[in-house]
Amino acid sequence: MECSGVGLHSGAPVAMRILPAAAGSGIVFRRTDLDGFEVEAISRNVARVSYATSLMKKGVLISTTEHLLSAFIGLGIDNAMVEVDNLELPILDGSARPFVEMIRKAGIRKQRRSRKYLKILRELEMREGNKFIAVYPADTYSVSYSINFPHPLIGKETFEVELSNGSYLKHIAAARTFGSRQDEQAMRNMGLIRGASRENCIVLTRDGIENGPLRFPDEFVRHKVLDLVGDLALLGKQILGNVVADRAGHAMHTALVSRILRDKSLWEEVTVSGEETEEVASSNSRAAAGSAL
Ligand SMILES: [Zn+2]
Numbered sequence: 001m002e003c004s005g006v007g008l009h010s011g012a013p014v015a016m017r018i019l020p021a022a023a024g025s026g027i028v029f030r031r032t033d034l035d036g037f038e039v040e041a042i043s044r045n046v047a048r049v050s051y052a053t054s055l056m057k058k059g060v061l062i063s064t065t066e067h068l069l070s071a072f073i074g075l076g077i078d079n080a081m082v083e084v085d086n087l088e089l090p091i092l093d094g095s096a097r098p099f100v101e102m103i104r105k106a107g108i109r110k111q112r113r114s115r116k117y118l119k120i121l122r123e124l125e126m127r128e129g130n131k132f133i134a135v136y137p138a139d140t141y142s143v144s145y146s147i148n149f150p151h152p153l154i155g156k157e158t159f160e161v162e163l164s165n166g167s168y169l170k171h172i173a174a175a176r177t178f179g180s181r182q183d184e185q186a187m188r189n190m191g192l193i194r195g196a197s198r199e200n201c202i203v204l205t206r207d208g209i210e211n212g213p214l215r216f217p218d219e220f221v222r223h224k225v226l227d228l229v230g231d232l233a234l235l236g237k238q239i240l241g242n243v244v245a246d247r248a249g250h251a252m253h254t255a256l257v258s259r260i261l262r263d264k265s266l267w268e269e270v271t272v273s274g275e276e277t278e279e280v281a282s283s284n285s286r287a288a289a290g291s292a293l
Pocket of ligand 1: 066067177223227
């Protein structure tokens, strides 16, 4: 399973390949351009977080991980090896949909190991100015996200979704990232969006969008849910809890993850009967999975 594209922030060309991985290994990135150096998609490796979430281990960077990790959670993939030959994942169309399609085409396989969930037992609320993020106990994974963006097409949007039962694929996966024409030059000057184009993000103008139509009328807030799901994947397990966010961003999402992991009284690890871990299957999965099971 392969694709190639450019990184949104670095503009770097990158080829990516997703391979099956043994039960219990989680999601691991491998830099094929750096002797196969591996960086696990876990909170401990979170690096700079501003416009995207990046991982770093011993100085080796994997940038903009959130959309692919979001697709993995949405599809129920627990284990995968992701090979890239550069420092940033491809942005493709700016959503998680191309990743979802790519993984579905290769197939998904159950592994003979019970899936371990991180079940939230106590609430945790974090505030930073007018930004808010919290998690509350629940038996399933659900998200409620609000944004308030001063633009005639956006304003205040709230989106609530129960992420099990296929709703991620239907309501979240296709929502694209967005940026505004007005901020463009400043961001380009700072080297933050070298790979941005009308093909990989919604471009907002002063009173509309340049590259319509939108995929959903509230595509913006849905993309925030997509990002949140991808950042929460850094817990290393699927979560059972209700996450509420208001004007949060990558920095707050990943701060929530590290606070949860640090305080073991907030959660317990549980299995749900009949729920097994899943991995990506692919044409060469047989060989790779031989050692997996
Ligand atoms: Zn995003």
